[in-house]
Amino acid sequence: MPELTGAIREAAKKLLDEKKVDVVIGFAPGSLPLRSTPCFVRRPEDAAGLLWNRSCENNLANYLRKRSDKAAVVAKGCDSRAIVELIKENQIDRENLFIIGVPCTGMIDRQKVARKLAGRELLAAEENGDNVILKGRDFSETVPAAELLHDSCLSCRHPNPVIYDLLVGEPLPEKEGVDFSDVNAFEAKSPAERRAYLTEEFSRCIRCYACRQACPMCYCEECFVDCSTPQWIGKSSEAQDNLLFQAVRVFHSAGRCADCGACERACPMGLKLHLLTRKMVKDVQELFGYDAGVNPEEKPALADFKAEDPQPFLIKE
Amino acid sequence: MIINKNELAGFLDRLRAGYQVYAPVKEKDYTVFKEIGSGEEATLDYCNSKIPPKGILFPQTEKLFSYSCGPDGARVEEHIDDRKKVIFGLRPCDAKSLVLLDNVFNNDKYQDPYYLTRRENTTLIGLGCNHPAQTCFCTSLGGGPFDTAGLDALLVDTGDKYVVEVLSDKGKALFSGLALPAAGDAERTAAAAVKEAATVDCLVNLNGLKEKLDVNFYDPIWDGLHEKCLGCAACTYTCPTCHCFDIVDDAVDADGCRVRNWDACMFPIFTLHGSGHNPRPTGKERFRQRVMHKFKYFVDNFNAMACVGCGRCIKNCPVNLDIRNVLAEIQGSEARSDK
Amino acid sequence: MKNLLEYMGVEEGRVNFSWVSAAEGGRFAEVVREVTEKVKALGPNKGLIEEQKAGCCECRN
């Protein structure tokens, strides 16, 4: 990753020196091991603070909506897909955005690291090629990075940014076909099993709305959860309402969700949100052949109508 | 007194005779405080819980009262929980947070019967921290791995047993009649050694912070501090000293109940007026409010910072916005003139 | 939307869509009758949304 970091710093410094942009939005070292944190660089000399590693898991497209200044953003594959969708929805002015594209080899999932350490505290960590060295009070283990990546990174089909002004590093080979194994596995279960699992899972939701706030596509002025006239959904943190909240949030992301997994990564309770979000992505792909944020010219699924769109859900004569 | 680790489950089952026992229970990848069905479910092998034990005295969702209303009048029925409880194995920082919350729910004009009744009937048995975590900074807030503020008893883990220090009448009442073996000199010296060895590496310089916050409300430093904050409530809902709440009615026609839910200053609707005016319209004002409330307003009112240095907000922030860095940045800038 | 609801455990056939033009009065009545029968056959909703008895959630006063 050091060569990517160097290239990003250089690009950022150049952009700021030439006053092409007012701010470069990228990642800086975090305050905890295996954590990086979004940062806003405005002075050329601060560009040296930028870095790129396997902990740049947040979707920076979240900070690009309705910006009044000229901004540059360091974008990995899924970030760029969110940017494409936001451009289609007139949330981003393409002229005022400079995209530094970064081919992405996947981001580390802190829940998996915690599971691997089984309660032992992670005091330090180092990325060493394709391995990650985890260090603690009285242990130091080397683990292949692939074992620690987010599920959404493992099933990712677009590691290379789909849109960029400058690409740092070499494009990575793209995997063919689609991988909805997690959704298919869950779908194979009986409705009762699915309902029981989801009810238990969402009984742990604390309604902190980190999923909504972390999602670049969730930017309604007044979210339906906050409405009181009418009150669509209960405000208490109760399993049914929590599940309904997530379901309706997923309805709103139909044909827009870039499957970046930012919601699941932001969830402090580690809920498996991808079971719902990726089901919608899979349906939209199968029904309308549309993959969000991949083709800047293609009209979004819900903004277009083709005569041959399948309608299996309609009642037949 | 001492409790051998292999007898811990039995001890907890005996407690369950007289109390509802809440103890740390492993759940998925974290631990939470739950009422245990049997001693086996509890585990003291944990760093700190995901949701603080404040959730036991001040639950996220709580029915205040139910009502049914007709032409002749309204029948209102309170739901006040006065059962005897034990919170077993909580960390000293969480116990101190309850002492801070007492100021809120028992202010100079009103008392909150829901919280205070539970608080009265709850005995706190703390577990000292042999190995404080990297995110802990309790000593910067006047606390410590073996601090006893707010605790009724403290357990010191000396390897194969826990040395019990009874600290209050409630603690005495709980342990009397349980006939636990007394702690000999060996155990006591072992406990002292453990206490000595426990160190908190992270120190956050807080002196002079309040004075800076007194004058830096309009300081442009706030523009940068909040920028990456997403505006979610992951930090406030996992914070042991956050206490803001919302009151809503959950009813069908005129029968229903009034429910209290946790709420957060980070949400725009928290202060949105009916007229549409919002005193805290953007994330900057809301983020500033969170810091100001904890490190200035609470100090003005109750002479203590509303933070115990448990580090949960650091661990749970989706964008790793570390409160220690925020405070250091404020400390770093010399206090600029107000307005 | 129908897929997601069924995926989440709402029984098949409880959520139905149909395309009926304003002119097709007869067909509209037909579809409504058909759906009502189908849902009645499924019985009360044990699925996603917990039943809301009189009064509020659990206290059932």
Added chain:
Amino acid sequence: MRNPYLPLPMKLVKNFTETDDKLIHTFTLEFLSEADEASFKYTPGQFAELCVFGKGEAPFGIASSPTEPGHLKFSVAKVGVVSTALHLMEEGTIVGVRGPLGNSFPIEDFKGKNLVIIGGGFAFTTLRALTAYILNPANRGDFGKLTVIYGARTPGLLLYKEELAEWEKRDDIELVCTIDRPAEGWNGRVGFVPAVTKEVAPSADNAYAVICGPPVMIKFTMPELEALGFPPERIIMSLENRMKCGIGMCGRCNVGNKYVCKDGPVFTRAELNQLPNEY
């Protein structure tokens, strides 16, 4: 331990439409028992949480004065869930009242002083309570000269029209009603409240000013008061914040280190100058 969250049941006896745009109704509530009334001792300037069973609660200033026994009056604009439910409510329905909450106008400090009461739009509720309290024969002697300046956009939007008419006839109060723009059928004063305040120019010595109204009115009237010589300690304001608990715990109305519901809603200009400009 008293439960400050429990509402006191009261009966809605009058649902009166105050303004011609029908957006503001005045509700008269009667206590159900002597004991209830005895437990509800309040002073002008305080507010209460009005509970509509099945809908929720909302804070409203108490418009009636303690000198008018047996009932409480609230003037409510139709804005949200609770206020809409109130507007549609039939007389005889049972509602809940929680309070009295907050501090009140500093009646003791007002004693022996002249008073200038300036209200705008529908923020005249607690000011009406204060005025009625002062005009009550038992209290009138305690206070000096009373000037009331009350403005609204149009004549139809003035609250408590009959009472205004009565007050105009009295000689122990100088009532100045004004509307923003001329309207036919109105022969009273025309002009914005700040301008009218400048014209009336009430003297500041040994006098308090009490001002409530929309932010724009306060923004332009404040300099006038300061120009007339009113020091910040003798300018009294009442804030309107989003509130839920009303007892200084839920954190919603927190401004600076004060809770508007518990430490307010009435503040002096001097106190407000200490607080951040976040209300």
